[in-house]
Amino acid sequence: MTARPALPPAAPPGQMPTYLGMPAFPAAARAAVADSQLRRNLTHATSAIRVKRARVVGELDDFAELRATAAAIKDHALANLGTYLQRFEENVTARGGHVHWARDAAEANAIVRNLVWQAGATRAVKVKSMATQETGLNEALAEMGITVTETDLAELIVQLGHDRPSHILVPAIHKNRAEIGELFRREMPDAPPGLRDEPADLAAAARAHLRQEFLAAQVAISGANFAIADTGTLVVVESEGNGRMCLTLPDTLISVVGIEKVLPSWRDLEVFLALLPRSSTAERMNPYTSTWTGVMPGDGPQDVHVVLVDNGRTATLADDTGRQALRCIRCSACLNVCPVYERAGGHAYGSPYPGPIGAILSPLLRGETSPVDASLPFASSLCGACYEVCPVAINIPEVLVHLRDKAPKHRSERAVFALSAAVLASPRRLAAAQRAASAGRKVVARKGRIRRLPPPLSAWTDTRDAPAPPPESFRAWWSRTRGGQGGSAAGRGTAVEGGPAVEGGTA
Amino acid sequence: MRGRATSCDTVPDMRIGLFVTCLTDTLFPDTGKAVVTVLERLGHQVEFPAGQACCGQMHLNSGYRREAATMVPGFARAFDGYDAIVTPSASCGAMIHDYYPALAREREQERPAERGLADAVGEMAPRVHDLATFLVRELGVTDVGAYFPHRVTYHPTCHSLRMMHVGDAPCELLRAVRGIDLVDLPDADTCCGFGGTFAIKNPDVSAAMCADKVAAVRETRAEVLCAGDNSCLMHIGGALSRTRTGVRPMHLAEILAAGSGS
Numbered sequence: 001m002t003a004r005p006a007l008p009p010a011a012p013p014g015q016m017p018t019y020l021g022m023p024a025f026p027a028a029a030r031a032a033v034a035d036s037q038l039r040r041n042l043t044h045a046t047s048a049i050r051v052k053r054a055r056v057v058g059e060l061d062d063f064a065e066l067r068a069t070a071a072a073i074k075d076h077a078l079a080n081l082g083t084y085l086q087r088f089e090e091n092v093t094a095r096g097g098h099v100h101w102a103r104d105a106a107e108a109n110a111i112v113r114n115l116v117w118q119a120g121a122t123r124a125v126k127v128k129s130m131a132t133q134e135t136g137l138n139e140a141l142a143e144m145g146i147t148v149t150e151t152d153l154a155e156l157i158v159q160l161g162h163d164r165p166s167h168i169l170v171p172a173i174h175k176n177r178a179e180i181g182e183l184f185r186r187e188m189p190d191a192p193p194g195l196r197d198e199p200a201d202l203a204a205a206a207r208a209h210l211r212q213e214f215l216a217a218q219v220a221i222s223g224a225n226f227a228i229a230d231t232g233t234l235v236v237v238e239s240e241g242n243g244r245m246c247l248t249l250p251d252t253l254i255s256v257v258g259i260e261k262v263l264p265s266w267r268d269l270e271v272f273l274a275l276l277p278r279s280s281t282a283e284r285m286n287p288y289t290s291t292w293t294g295v296m297p298g299d300g301p302q303d304v305h306v307v308l309v310d311n312g313r314t315a316t317l318a319d320d321t322g323r324q325a326l327r328c329i330r331c332s333a334c335l336n337v338c339p340v341y342e343r344a345g346g347h348a349y350g351s352p353y354p355g356p357i358g359a360i361l362s363p364l365l366r367g368e369t370s371p372v373d374a375s376l377p378f379a380s381s382l383c384g385a386c387y388e389v390c391p392v393a394i395n396i397p398e399v400l401v402h403l404r405d406k407a408p409k410h411r412s413e414r415a416v417f418a419l420s421a422a423v424l425a426s427p428r429r430l431a432a433a434q435r436a437a438s439a440g441r442k443v444v445a446r447k448g449r450i451r452r453l454p455p456p457l458s459a460w461t462d463t464r465d466a467p468a469p470p471p472e473s474f475r476a477w478w479s480r481t482r483g484g485q486g487g488s489a490a491g492r493g494t495a496v497e498g499g500p501a502v503e504g505g506t507a
Numbered sequence: 508m509r510g511r512a513t514s515c516d517t518v519p520d521m522r523i524g525l526f527v528t529c530l531t532d533t534l535f536p537d538t539g540k541a542v543v544t545v546l547e548r549l550g551h552q553v554e555f556p557a558g559q560a561c562c563g564q565m566h567l568n569s570g571y572r573r574e575a576a577t578m579v580p581g582f583a584r585a586f587d588g589y590d591a592i593v594t595p596s597a598s599c600g601a602m603i604h605d606y607y608p609a610l611a612r613e614r615e616q617e618r619p620a621e622r623g624l625a626d627a628v629g630e631m632a633p634r635v636h637d638l639a640t641f642l643v644r645e646l647g648v649t650d651v652g653a654y655f656p657h658r659v660t661y662h663p664t665c666h667s668l669r670m671m672h673v674g675d676a677p678c679e680l681l682r683a684v685r686g687i688d689l690v691d692l693p694d695a696d697t698c699c700g701f702g703g704t705f706a707i708k709n710p711d712v713s714a715a716m717c718a719d720k721v722a723a724v725r726e727t728r729a730e731v732l733c734a735g736d737n738s739c740l741m742h743i744g745g746a747l748s749r750t751r752t753g754v755r756p757m758h759l760a761e762i763l764a765a766g767s768g769s
Contacts, residue, residue: 340716385697385698414571424561425577427585459708463710464717474533475527475555
């Protein structure tokens with residue numbers, strides 16, 4: 001290995017540098033909602049995969065048990081994270097690999113930059129990886145003149161378009177084939193003349209383009225879906241085989257892996273390899289599952305590195321409610337069922353992690369200090385479709401509600417909620433407010449409907465009428481017509497005597 | 508046992524407390540009256556514990572957990588001693604089921620004077636029933652003797668499906684209504700976009716979701732959109748009204764109360 005001159009200085013440290021500076025979710029979503037092409041592309045793609053996922057998940061009689069088991073395995077691994085990470089490191093090292101530890105994105109990128117520099121490489125190929133999207137590794141390598149090529153087809157589309165991924169599994173889900181064809185003709189230097197928008201032609205063009213990169217690259221960079229502690233094995237699950245090319249052809253292989261990816265034993269894969277393909281690509285089994293353990297002399301990469309990244313995970317682990325987000329296996333089932341994601345698209349989330357999981361993971365990993373991170377916990381109607389499909393049972397609505405409580409809030413909003421709580425907690429004050437509303441109904445409403453309200457309630461009446469208060473609340477009606485019954489403000493406070501127990505019912 | 512029946516024979520003296528919810532109390536009193544009508548028609552006595560106010564769901568879901576917790580003691584006092592606490596809002600019912608035990612614990616830790624609150628709430632929460640599941644699963648009744656000769660489509664609200672797990676109970680009740688022309692709503696289990704303050708904080712996405720729900724409702728050519736929760740009905744109904752569709756939002760309880768006896 002030839003010595004090279006000093007490494008150029010790294011970019012200033014940051015947590016997830018690529019996406020900060022994004023506007024808050026509501027503003028970004030407003031533009032997305034108005035983008036007719038994006039809306040059509042997303043509705044088409046997500047509804048197709050929703051149907052397929054429901055079908056293949058429905059084939060499993062024991063999906064509920066698999067889901068509960070997966071959550072339990074992840075929870076156990078996270079509760080004993082230090083033990084399993086050390087075991088993983090020992091086993092990787094014993095088999096000729098090198099383990100590096102990175103506290104944050106900047107440290108992870110610096111480690112990779114050094115390794116690429118030492119390998120004397122000018123080009124690197126990449127397996128699709130969320131961890132390196134999270135750390136902004138491509139930008140960090142480009143700064144030192146390394147040409148990095150994304151080899152996952154959708155990730156390549158994003159890279160060629162100088163774009164950002166908008167989906168965990170299908171980063172270019174926001175583009176249709178006509179847009180991709182146009183992009184290839186414009187940006188891919190070796191695109192065949194007269195390339196058509198047919199999926200097979202586009203895939204063939206990408207294949208020919210990538211083949212040159214595979215043969216030229218000295219270094220491959222990957223993430224990992226799972227890191228097996230008791231063998232020191234890394235696992236990558238993919239569909240195209242381009243990942244397999246990266247993992248086997250170059251001499252140096254660097255894998256950037258979040259510390260929450262560790263599983264105790266090889267046996268645990270049984271559960272996750274049943275859940276992940278069905279939940280992500282809606283397949284019973286994915287085409288390529290690559291596993292490697294350290295170095296196999298004379299076969300495949302001979303210089304093998306694993307960079308274990310924290311980048312906010314330890315802080316997330318310390319959050320009693322939020323830690324369940326670390327179970328995530330990046331399947332993106334929650335994105336595909338989310339009505340908010342389907343309409344706002346992935347870019348509005350200002351993070352490599354979009355959709356419901358992104359709305360909790362990004363603020364957990366980065367904190368709720370930037371405008372976009374502070375707005376993400378509110379980017380949900382709490383409909384619960386995400387929790388229902390999550391293969392590791394992350395109660396996303398529960399975490400959203402928890403993060404909303406922690407989110408910074410305007411003083412005026414605080415005052416409104418404090419006042420409304422004081423009114424709504426008291427039956428007497430509530431009744432007084434109802435009488436006032438009923439008295440004022442003629443002023444605010446026309447024909448039983450309110451057409452316009454002042455800000456911030458105008459956000460409602462811009463597109464929806466609001467109901468007029470009735471002449472009499474239910475409470476007032478009850479007291480007028482049945483005043484004697486159950487009217488005690490202190491409640492009944494009496495136990496039921498006689499008669500059979502009611503619980504359990506008769507149904 | 509299914510079919511038309513008054514269930515007072517099987518469960519005499521059941522004390523039913525109506526948890527009407529502040530939204531229905533304030534803006535949709537007809538729904539509360541309808542719940543009373545239906546239960547009385549089945550031979551039950553219903554009481555309205557006047558000590559009830561708001562459950563605090565809006566506060567919790569908007570990020571004001573402490574404010575939400577201030578609602579817990581009042582609810583626990585108001586509904587102490589009832590065999591069944593019946594509500595026409597699965598969303599508010601789910602607030603009690605899923606969040607009240609934890610909120611009560613937190614409140615008790617902060618205020619030793621409220622000792623016993625967590626136990627009381629924990630014991631009370633399983634007795635909170637959504638109206639539809641109370642009728643079908645607890646009372647074993649699907650035909651409540653209603654007559655409603657209209658074309659109706661039913662929107663299963665998110666919290667009724669995914670938190671209170673009402674399943675098919677509302678549709679079983681609707682199918683038993685005489686004269687009804689019940690039609691399936693396309694993409695029924697997709698959220699309408701209300702989400703409490705979500706509709707205010709993310710108005711563009713919320714309106715886009717609501718527009719798709721309205722389009723699905725229109726596709727059914729129904730006169731009436733039925734749901735088991737007035738908050739979602741207020742949202743979809745607001746858009747149905749704004750766009751002058753002529754489609755009427757109506758709570759399940761009001762359809763069940765229609766006809767004989769109402």
